Amino acid sequence: MENETTLKADYLVIGSGAMGMAFCDVLLSETDANILIVDKHHQPGGHWNDAYPFVRLHQPSAFYGVNSKKLGNNTVDATGWNKGLYELATNDEVCGYFDQVMCRQFLSSGRVQYFPSCEYQGNGAFTSLVSEEKYSVSFKKEVDSTYMKVAVPSKRTPPFDLDGDVHCAPPNDLPSLRQKYERFVIVGAGKTAMDAALFLLKNDVAAENIAWIMPRDSWILDRAQIQPTLESIGTALASQLVPGAESESIDDLFTNVSEAGGLLRIDDCVKPTMYRCATVTKAELQQLKRIKNIVRMGRVKAIDEQEIIMEEGSTSTSPTTLHIDCAGDGLAKRPAVPIFEDKKITLQSVRTCQQVFSAAFIGHVEASYQKDEEKNDLCKVVPHPNTDIDFLRNNLADSINRDRWAKEPKLQQWLQNCRLDFTSHVLNSNPSIKILAFLSKLPFLPIPNRLTAVQEQATQNIKRLLDDLDS
Numbered sequence: 152m153e154n155e156t157t158l159k160a161d162y163l164v165i166g167s168g169a170m171g172m173a174f175c176d177v178l179l180s181e182t183d184a185n186i187l188i189v190d191k192h193h194q195p196g197g198h199w200n201d202a203y204p205f206v207r208l209h210q211p212s213a214f215y216g217v218n219s220k221k222l223g224n225n226t227v228d229a230t231g232w233n234k235g236l237y238e239l240a241t242n243d244e245v246c247g248y249f250d251q252v253m254c255r256q257f258l259s260s261g262r263v264q265y266f267p268s269c270e271y272q273g274n275g276a277f278t279s280l281v282s283e284e285k286y287s288v289s290f291k292k293e294v295d296s297t298y299m300k301v302a303v304p305s306k307r308t309p310p311f312d313l314d315g316d317v318h319c320a321p322p323n324d325l326p327s328l329r330q331k332y333e334r335f336v337i338v339g340a341g342k343t344a345m346d347a348a349l350f351l352l353k354n355d356v357a358a359e360n361i362a363w364i365m366p367r368d369s370w371i372l373d374r375a376q377i378q379p380t381l382e383s384i385g386t387a388l389a390s391q392l393v394p395g396a397e398s399e400s401i402d403d404l405f406t407n408v409s410e411a412g413g414l415l416r417i418d419d420c421v422k423p424t425m426y427r428c429a430t431v432t433k434a435e436l437q438q439l440k441r442i443k444n445i446v447r448m449g450r451v452k453a454i455d456e457q458e459i460i461m462e463e464g465s466t467s468t469s470p471t472t473l474h475i476d477c478a479g480d481g482l483a484k485r486p487a488v489p490i491f492e493d494k495k496i497t498l499q500s501v502r503t504c505q506q507v508f509s510a511a512f513i514g515h516v517e518a519s520y521q522k523d524e525e526k527n528d529l530c531k532v533v534p535h536p537n538t539d540i541d542f543l544r545n546n547l548a549d550s551i552n553r554d555r556w557a558k559e560p561k562l563q564q565w566l567q568n569c570r571l572d573f574t575s576h577v578l579n580s581n582p583s584i585k586i587l588a589f590l591s592k593l594p595f596l597p598i599p600n601r602l603t604a605v606q607e608q609a610t611q612n613i614k615r616l617l618d619d620l621d622s
């Protein structure tokens with residue numbers, strides 16, 4: 152017999168992944184609203200529940216998670232390929248963290264109702280994935296945290312045909328293989344593929360026994376430049392902003408940024424056409440460069456016992472080879488839609504590849520401003536990048552948002568205290584920088600003025616290059 156339960160909430164939030172959690176956390180801190188959260192997963196954390204066991208955060212834990220609770224201990228790693236840089240949480244840590252946030256903060260507040268293992272159908276209706284229970288919610292606002300459509304290889308079939316006795320597995324299977332393989336073929340060129348390659352190399356698979364099918368080469372960020380430290384931010388500015396301000400053409404800009412260390416690549420002789428915020432350390436890059444058998448013949452269409460067939464050619468394989476499926480688009484570029492639209496909030500990035508920061512920021516804007524028009528003006532969407540040109544488009548979009556936010560003194564104050572904004576760590580641990588940031592608004596002082604001028608020059612130059620490209 153079917154049951155239907157009727158429920159009520161101010162905010163109905165679909166998804167308890169990192170973005171849904173970061174949004175709800177700010178609403179709980181800054182409003183007295185009550186929230187109902189629905190998720191298909193049995194616990195919070197979203198895609199982290201399905202990720203490969205050896206995945207770690209790609210950015211420091213210091214500015215990941217929800218705003219109100221620290222993740223990790225801000226420890227600097229003393230060993231391994233992340234040595235000298237801030238710790239990166241494992242997926243177990245990320246899931247454990249979100250579980251604690253849900254149980255100890257959200258549910259214990261008495262203002263959150265949580266429905267895990269339930270699927271949302273729309274119009275306030277959702278059903279249990281375990282029982283026959285059906286629910287109907289009346290709400291003031293619906294928050295969609297699923298629009299970014301994060302996809303992990305273990306939750307789908309490979310996007311190519313497999314014929315005969317072919318061995319193919321998602322990276323999730325690598326730590327528990329039942330047999331040994333003579334060769335490994337990594338399919339895909341994104342961060343998941345890099346992680347799979349590093350897993351094999353770390354486990355002493357000879358680089359000669361690894362082939363890497365790379366439909367597109369990728370520009371990669373240097374994790375040393377994404378640290379919550381003054382030195383890191385200074386290096387990033389010098390290696391990205393200065394060349395950005397001075398370059399004559401787009402090709403020139405990528406060459407200059409790359410020579411200054413602002414962007415890395417696996418093969419210095421190949422010009423990458425992809426940019427998706429993949430991040431490595433220099434030590435990891437050195438390891439990845441050991442793989443010399445890189446196959447550039449487009450996407451894989453089919454694999455049989457003898458051959459891997461790609462869009463632009465084929466290469467041989469064998470039944471003693473394991474093909475690792477890291478293909479597909481984990482974080483596809485989605486068309487930007489308005490974040491605030493009447494009774495609906497659609498969570499998207501407002502800063503390049505900073506999803507949790509973005510969700511918390513949107514939560515703060517929702518809590519602090521009244522009109523949708525003003526809220527959308529503060530929250531211009533910065534879509535997830537895909538191509539090399541998106542590096543420039545995102546740079547520009549970030550600077551437009553940054554300039555807009557700079558006009559709101561209260562928002563600036565919020566940003567300076569937001570742990571998910573990596574610059575807040577620098578400001579709060581270096582009081583002199585806080586003073587400098589304040590002084591930069593005064594036109595008569597030369598040093599901060601010069602920094603603002605380079606920033607402005609880089610933005611204008613990138614805008615000019617993109618306008619030329621688009622015309």
Ligand SMILES: Cc1cc2nc3c(=O)[nH]c(=O)nc-3n(C[C@H](O)[C@H](O)[C@H](O)COP(=O)(O)OP(=O)(O)OC[C@H]3O[C@@H](n4cnc5c(N)ncnc54)[C@H](O)[C@@H]3O)c2cc1C
Binds near residue numbers: 192197206211481
């Ligand atoms: C391997 C990997 C590493 C990453 N590392 C970083 C990093 O270091 N730093 C960083 O900032 N970002 C990183 N990212 C980006 C990452 O995607 C975001 O940080 C974040 O986890 C995305 O969360 P989300 O809430 O948008 O999506 P998801 O985690 O996908 O959450 C969406 C949730 O919605 C639920 N849902 C969907 N449809 C329905 C429905 N109809 N009914 C009910 N529930 C539904 C899903 O079950 C899911 O739990 C990484 C991504 C990957 C894949």
